[in-house]
Amino acid sequence: MQIDTFLARWRAAGGSERANYQLFIADLCALLEVDSPQPANEDTRDNPYVFERRVIFHHGDGSTSNGFIDCY
Template sequence: MSNTSSANHTAQAFISRWKLSGASERANYQLFLTELCELLGVEKPRPASDKVHEAAYTFERPVEFDDGEGKKTTNFIDLYKQHCFVLEAKQGSDKTVASEAELLGADKAKTKTGTATRDTRTWEREMKKAKEQALRYARSLPASEGWPPFW
């Protein structure tokens, strides 16, 4: 098998593995992003240390928000790489197809859709909200860390 063929097979295996995921952002996003880094052949996020506010490439990077009246709250960037990106993960799911039993009148199986069902207006709206959330997080990083690229 050639390197290109092997890479395509690996990419297809990754897509197949993750296509069926859904509804559990907290359970999935760190594993998904770690496996994506492996697939792309790039450095994986570093383990957390006791200096969480200085972490340059990590999951769950804390950022503080000041309400302007002295009250501070802490939120967490899902994945942060200094000078590179702020990533806010959202879990979606595909539209479900009714089972034979449901078509014959059985109760619909309960499923979770995560943030929203992919390829819907709700999904598009939620993705825009996620981008705004990431922008707020980026603005809350210390000025000394610089601004990650956004577009």
């Protein structure tokens, strides 16, 4: 992908972050000529570079909650 193509495509984009972020990151990876994120596995230890990686957030009060990182 060329920079002009990338900029034109994403300059015109609207909508929410959730609707576009995976395609944006895939296009950015193509522009930078780097690998795109891989399919996720059930065991999060096997997910070094994926979309929506499951994580456990540790809070100051000692509690935890489950969440996701957009691209990890």
